[in-house]
Amino acid sequence: MKIQHIFFDLDNTIWDHRKNAYLTIKDLFEKEEITLKYAIDFEEFHSVYHEINERLWEKIRDGIIGKEYLRKHRFYDTFKHFNIDDEELSMYFEEHFLDKILNHNELVESAEYILEYLKAKNYILHIISNGFKEVTERKCILSGIAKYFQTITSADSVGVRKPNPKIFEYSLGLSDAQKENSILIGDDWIADVVGAQSFGMDVIFFDVLNENREEEGLKVIKHLLQIKEYL
Numbered sequence: 001m002k003i004q005h006i007f008f009d010l011d012n013t014i015w016d017h018r019k020n021a022y023l024t025i026k027d028l029f030e031k032e033e034i035t036l037k038y039a040i041d042f043e044e045f046h047s048v049y050h051e052i053n054e055r056l057w058e059k060i061r062d063g064i065i066g067k068e069y070l071r072k073h074r075f076y077d078t079f080k081h082f083n084i085d086d087e088e089l090s091m092y093f094e095e096h097f098l099d100k101i102l103n104h105n106e107l108v109e110s111a112e113y114i115l116e117y118l119k120a121k122n123y124i125l126h127i128i129s130n131g132f133k134e135v136t137e138r139k140c141i142l143s144g145i146a147k148y149f150q151t152i153t154s155a156d157s158v159g160v161r162k163p164n165p166k167i168f169e170y171s172l173g174l175s176d177a178q179k180e181n182s183i184l185i186g187d188d189w190i191a192d193v194v195g196a197q198s199f200g201m202d203v204i205f206f207d208v209l210n211e212n213r214e215e216e217g218l219k220v221i222k223h224l225l226q227i228k229e230y231l
Helices: 017-031 034-038 042-061 067-081 087-103 111-120 133-142 165-175 189-199 224-229
Strands: 005-008 124-129 149-154 182-186 202-206 219-221
Touching: 005 165, 017 034, 017 042, 017 087, 034 042, 042 067, 042 189, 067 087, 087 133, 111 124, 111 224, 124 133, 124 165, 133 149, 149 165, 165 189, 182 189, 189 202, 219 224
Parallel strands: 005 124, 005 182, 124 149, 182 202, 202 219
Antiparallel strands: none
8 A cells, every 4th residue: 555644753753852852951950050069071971861861761662660760760860870869959850851851942854844845745744752741742832843743642642652562553543544554754773663563564764873774675764854765
């Protein structure tokens, strides 16, 4: 069947979470004068935070922990790395991070152009995100991209995360799409590629981190503009 529905992952596929998180944490870091108080370099702090946060999100994806554990630990464990055992400070960062990140709405390069291109070709566009429901829709609205999407599915709405097939079933049900006429575009190998393939849906792997994975027949892009080669 001809592709009619395109499902996008949101964070780091369309909405530049890495960049927006960096800017948000930098703002909080400077506001709280962390370098002055604790002699910690911001770039080193952010590097440690990024590694911890990525590991925790992998555990959420795999069903090992829940989002409350992540929210309690990502900044706490980062500060603890620098021998600062301060739960109040870490929760201050956590609570303000989720709110303030929406002040930064940088998109992945050429995201809006490719959305316009696909919309003009009459594809029906959707979001399937593993992110928190309370911020997923606001990210789309505040960055100006909500208008492109017929449906927005966040994992909290379903109670499971990609690669679990239930989130794909739920999102297709919202959109009246069939897996045979749908394709997913995402940057996470396990959540997006393995998830879509296991579900029986076509997928384009956005290899933004240059993982250079090879698999026969797999559609791979390094830049969003390369979507035009497939759609």
